[in-house]
Amino acid sequence: MIEIDRVRKTYDGRTVVDDLSLTVPDGAFCVFLGPSGCGKSTTLRMINRLVTTDSGTIRVDGEDIASLPEAALRRRIGYAIQSTGLFPHWRVEDNIATVPRLLGWPRGRIADRVTELLELFRLAPETYRRKYPHELSGGEQQRVGVARALAADPALLLMDEPFAAVDPITRDALQAELARIHKSTGKTIVFVTHDIDEALRLATDIAILNRGRVAQFATPQDLLENPASDFVRDFVGTQGIGLKLLSVRKVRERMRPGETAEGAPISADAPLRDALSLMTVRAAALLPVADESGRVVGTIALSDLVR
Amino acid sequence: MPRSVAPHPEERSQRARFEGRAAPLQFLTTPALWVAILFVALLVTMPDTGPIFHWAFPQVEPPVYQRGTFVALFLSHAGIVGVASLAATFTGIVAAIFVTRPAGRDFRSIIDALATIGQTFPPAAVLALAVPAIGFGPLPTVVALYLYGLLPIVQNAVAGIETVPPAVRDAAAGMGMSPLQILARVELPLAAPVILAGIRVAVTIGIGTATIGSTVGALTLGTPIFDGIGGNKIPLVLQGAALVALFAIVTDLMFARLEDRLRPSSAR
Amino acid sequence: MTSATAARPESLRVNNQVLLALAVVAALAVALCGFVTLAPNRLVSGKPVALWQAAPSSGPVIIALVLALAGLALAPPIRALHRFAAMLAAMLIVVALYAAGGAAQRLGAGMSALARVSLGAGFWVVIAAAALIVVDGLQRAAAGPLERVAFALAIVAALAGLAASGALDALSLVHEYNNRQGGFSAAVIRHIELVAGSVLPAIAVGVPLGLLSIRRERSRGPIFVTLNLLQTIPSIALFGLLIAPLAALGLGGVGPLPALIALTLYALLPVARSTAAGLGGIDATIADAARGMGMTGRQILWRVEVPLAAPVLLAGLRIVVVQAIGLTVVAALIGAGGLGSFVFEGLGQDAADLVLLGALPAILLALAADFLLQLLAASVRR
Numbered sequence: 006m007i008e009i010d011r012v013r014k015t016y017d018g019r020t021v022v023d024d025l026s027l028t029v030p031d032g033a034f035c036v037f038l039g040p041s042g043c044g045k046s047t048t049l050r051m052i053n054r055l056v057t058t059d060s061g062t063i064r065v066d067g068e069d070i071a072s073l074p075e076a077a078l079r080r081r082i083g084y085a086i087q088s089t090g091l092f093p094h095w096r097v098e099d100n101i102a103t104v105p106r107l108l109g110w111p112r113g114r115i116a117d118r119v120t121e122l123l124e125l126f127r128l129a130p131e132t133y134r135r136k137y138p139h140e141l142s143g144g145e146q147q148r149v150g151v152a153r154a155l156a157a158d159p160a161l162l163l164m165d166e167p168f169a170a171v172d173p174i175t176r177d178a179l180q181a182e183l184a185r186i187h188k189s190t191g192k193t194i195v196f197v198t199h200d201i202d203e204a205l206r207l208a209t210d211i212a213i214l215n216r217g218r219v220a221q222f223a224t225p226q227d228l229l230e231n232p233a234s235d236f237v238r239d240f241v242g243t244q245g246i247g248l249k250l251l252s253v254r255k256v257r258e259r260m261r262p263g264e265t266a267e268g269a270p271i272s273a274d275a276p277l278r279d280a281l282s283l284m285t286v287r288a289a290a291l292l293p294v295a296d297e298s299g300r301v302v303g304t305i306a307l308s309d310l311v312r
Numbered sequence: 313m314p315r316s317v318a319p320h321p322e323e324r325s326q327r328a329r330f331e332g333r334a335a336p337l338q339f340l341t342t343p344a345l346w347v348a349i350l351f352v353a354l355l356v357t358m359p360d361t362g363p364i365f366h367w368a369f370p371q372v373e374p375p376v377y378q379r380g381t382f383v384a385l386f387l388s389h390a391g392i393v394g395v396a397s398l399a400a401t402f403t404g405i406v407a408a409i410f411v412t413r414p415a416g417r418d419f420r421s422i423i424d425a426l427a428t429i430g431q432t433f434p435p436a437a438v439l440a441l442a443v444p445a446i447g448f449g450p451l452p453t454v455v456a457l458y459l460y461g462l463l464p465i466v467q468n469a470v471a472g473i474e475t476v477p478p479a480v481r482d483a484a485a486g487m488g489m490s491p492l493q494i495l496a497r498v499e500l501p502l503a504a505p506v507i508l509a510g511i512r513v514a515v516t517i518g519i520g521t522a523t524i525g526s527t528v529g530a531l532t533l534g535t536p537i538f539d540g541i542g543g544n545k546i547p548l549v550l551q552g553a554a555l556v557a558l559f560a561i562v563t564d565l566m567f568a569r570l571e572d573r574l575r576p577s578s579a580r
Numbered sequence: 581m582t583s584a585t586a587a588r589p590e591s592l593r594v595n596n597q598v599l600l601a602l603a604v605v606a607a608l609a610v611a612l613c614g615f616v617t618l619a620p621n622r623l624v625s626g627k628p629v630a631l632w633q634a635a636p637s638s639g640p641v642i643i644a645l646v647l648a649l650a651g652l653a654l655a656p657p658i659r660a661l662h663r664f665a666a667m668l669a670a671m672l673i674v675v676a677l678y679a680a681g682g683a684a685q686r687l688g689a690g691m692s693a694l695a696r697v698s699l700g701a702g703f704w705v706v707i708a709a710a711a712l713i714v715v716d717g718l719q720r721a722a723a724g725p726l727e728r729v730a731f732a733l734a735i736v737a738a739l740a741g742l743a744a745s746g747a748l749d750a751l752s753l754v755h756e757y758n759n760r761q762g763g764f765s766a767a768v769i770r771h772i773e774l775v776a777g778s779v780l781p782a783i784a785v786g787v788p789l790g791l792l793s794i795r796r797e798r799s800r801g802p803i804f805v806t807l808n809l810l811q812t813i814p815s816i817a818l819f820g821l822l823i824a825p826l827a828a829l830g831l832g833g834v835g836p837l838p839a840l841i842a843l844t845l846y847a848l849l850p851v852a853r854s855t856a857a858g859l860g861g862i863d864a865t866i867a868d869a870a871r872g873m874g875m876t877g878r879q880i881l882w883r884v885e886v887p888l889a890a891p892v893l894l895a896g897l898r899i900v901v902v903q904a905i906g907l908t909v910v911a912a913l914i915g916a917g918g919l920g921s922f923v924f925e926g927l928g929q930d931a932a933d934l935v936l937l938g939a940l941p942a943i944l945l946a947l948a949a950d951f952l953l954q955l956l957a958a959s960v961r962r
Contacts (some may be wrong), residue, residue: 418596418597418598419598421716422598422712422715422716422719426712431902432943432947432950433906433943433946434905434906434909434939434942436906436909436920436923437923440923440938441935444935448930519814520814520815520816523814527924527927527928534816534817537816537820538913541820541913541914546823550821552817553818553821556816556817557814557821560812560813560814560817561809561812
């Protein structure tokens with residue numbers, strides 16, 4: 006759990022983070038969202054003390070981060086940035102092994118962890134471990150960057166617009182992978198982006214920042230359904246809000262349990278937008294819904310989407 | 313003698329292509345190796361070339377430099393350049409590290425100005441001015457070489473450290489490397505090729521300036537040259553000049569190979 | 581409450597560490613080293629004389645200036661104050677030289693005509709520190725090229741005025757100059773002749789070489805490998821290697837000819853390289869557009885490419901000229917003349933003043949050329 010308590014940061018007279026308070030729950034995928042200059046990156050970098058607060062406290066798992074030595078704190082926290090910052094003079098395996106080596110892990114354990122992470126990110130370990138960063142594509146570099154952040158298995162992962170510099174197709178794949186990893190590991194992720202759709206797709210909680218303050222801190226659905234101010238409303242965008250809502254709401258929320266229908270079922274955890282898409286393709290106004298095991302547990306109708 | 317910083321990158325790669333890649337068997341075809349062999353051979357067999365020089369310049373007696381072995385001259389020359397360059401490398405890198413840390417940031421621009429101004433000083437003048445201060449012998453030569461070698465090394469080391477991409481620095485800090493670890497594991501290794509280029513300039517100029525050091529009492533491969541000029545004995549001039557030229561070329565080629573070795577792993 | 585680093589009391593903050601360091605160095609030099617050295621005759625080495633003994637009237641002025649400069653290091657970083665520090669340092673240079681001249685008069689007065697008063701280590705350190713303070717001050721004040729020229733001219737004018745007024749005449753260096761006046765001017769002229777006589781042919785040959793290396797990709801390797809090889813050879817070795825064939829051709833071994841040839845060869849690489857870099861670094865689409873507008877090849881070269889490449893070409897010219905000035909000093913060893921002849925004669929006679937008589941002007945020549953060409957490059961960049 007991260008408690009950000011009334012932090013403030015001023016650069017040359019300009020207040021970048023203004024009396025900001027926020028609590029990130031354990032295991033959340035918390036997105037800091039906002040326009041350029043709103044202070045989201047600065048706030049993120051305060052968590053691992055790359056930026057020192059002028060005033061205010063930040064506590065991670067109850068400990069005041071200012072009381073810990075900087076290097077020790079950062080080795081416990083994963084850090085992935087937009088330009089990856091991969092060390093050009095080290096191979097992929099050495100890059101990933103950075104923090105484990107700093108922590109003094111035995112060599113065998115490090116090698117195993119590198120293999121594990123490369124497999125997790127669907128990069129063939131034997132092909133990729135000896136490559137240099139400049140031999141990788143943009144998407145591969147980003148994967149290695151995130152793998153490096155996860156190497157020491159930190160409970161908290163900080164990510165600063167990591168997917169902003171890759172092409173949309175790769176970005177989509179990376180987002181899917183990150184979501185998968187978050188789900189399977191249960192880590193707390195703090196993720197900075199300016200892209201509302203990315204936030205809606207990945208986040209469990211979104212903090213919209215404006216001029217150094219939190220404009221709203223809510224779940225994606227809540228943000229769409231109950232924007233707290235005109236700023237939030239405008240930022241989220243009035244165009245296609247309905248479609249955004251559909252991509253945020255899940256089938257589970259609108260399904261009719263106990264009933265059956267024809268055809269291959271849709272997962273209860275899928276967003277309503279997928280249900281709409283499936284209905285359009287099949288020209289059917291009713292779909293069966295299945296749970297994780299594949300067992301049909303209900304149905305969803307076209308009219309349920311717009312209730 | 314080159315005064316300017318290392319050759320244009322494209323020329324470097326051209327030379328690399330020209331000189332052959334660093335593949336195992338192709339090592340045998342690299343010019344560096346053959347010129348080195350030629351140099352060592354000439355160094356050792358020079359006294360035996362007496363008859364040739366005698367035939368070409370019958371009036372000069374003795375036809376070959378007699379006052380010491382060429383090997384001894386070479387060792388002294390290499391020793392002077394080596395000591396001065398090592399000291400300059402060490403001091404230069406320390407100074408560059410200082411100037412790129414927050415504590416030394418104030419000194420960054422003056423060090424740059426100092427290096428630029430210093431490099432306009434004629435090396436021979438620096439050598440000559442060291443003598444009234446220090447005296448004759450190898451010492452003023454070492455000091456002059458040290459001072460003059462410091463400049464390209466500091467300039468290059470600062471440039472090398474500063475061109476480490478900010479994202480790399482940010483990532484290193486964010487992952488929990490201490491400032492010392494960032495310096496040792498990231499900044500210096502990435503700056504190494506540029507630093508090496510600076511050392512190469514320092515050593516090349518040093519070899520040339522040390523040659524002139526013979527006029528102030530140092531024992532170098534330039535000693536036969538000056539003996540020859542003074543006594544109007546052209547063979548001696550040729551012997552010294554040929555050996556010094558080969559020495560300089562071999563050293564430069566070896567540095568070029570070293571630079572090429574360092575380069576592929578840290579592509580930009 | 582977390583707070584950043586504790587703020588120090590404003591009044592004790594050292595805002596300009598460089599200025600403080602240099603002022604301290606100057607102060608230490610004044611305190612510990614001899615400002616001038618006094619020797620009863622040419623054969624004996626001089627004994628250092630401290631500032632307060634040597635120049636009791638100007639000494640306090642120097643000390644006051646140094647202390648003022650140290651104090652300015654604590655001042656807030658305002659441009660005007662940086663300029664003021666540069667001005668104080670410029671004054672320090674002039675006063676130091678004046679003090680040295682006066683000290684020479686004072687100390688030499690009571691001794692025989694053979695006595696020598698020379699500039700000591702203390703003097704040189706003060707001058708060097710002051711010069712660096714001027715550079716630093718102008719940099720921090722973000723002074724433009726005009727202002728820098730003004731400063732340089734003012735200092736040069738003041739020093740020239742001092743020299744002309746005879747205030748420096750008692751210094752051993754000036755004695756030496758007076759002894760060798762004719763030879764000195766001849767040496768300076770010869771030096772400049774050698775530099776010009778090698779740079780100009782080098783441009784004539786090097787620029788076409790550079791152009792060739794761009795136009796014919798194949799020629800690039802051999803051209804630059806050869807030129808690089810030449811550059812690596814130490815100057816005296818190349819001079820020496822040329823003496824023999826020239827002597828065989830009956831053109832006389834020793835003298836300016838081997839020097840000129842060698843100097844031209846050395847100048848080829850910087851010229852060719854900056855030509856290739858400057859003209860080769862221009863975007864191909866620009867020449868394309870020019871051709872599309874109907875310009876001939878020659879017009880494109882002179883009206884488009886050369887102006888665009890001018891900064892790089894001028895930077896190359898600067899390197900070439902400074903390098904040539906330095907190498908010409910060595911050329912004196914093979915009888916080519918120039919300022920180096922004083923340097924090596926002085927070394928041979930163990931006469932520091934003679935060495936200075938050759939080395940100082942060579943250094944000043946190189947600095948002046950560098951400065952002027954830098955200005956030229958800066959004015960073209962606009």
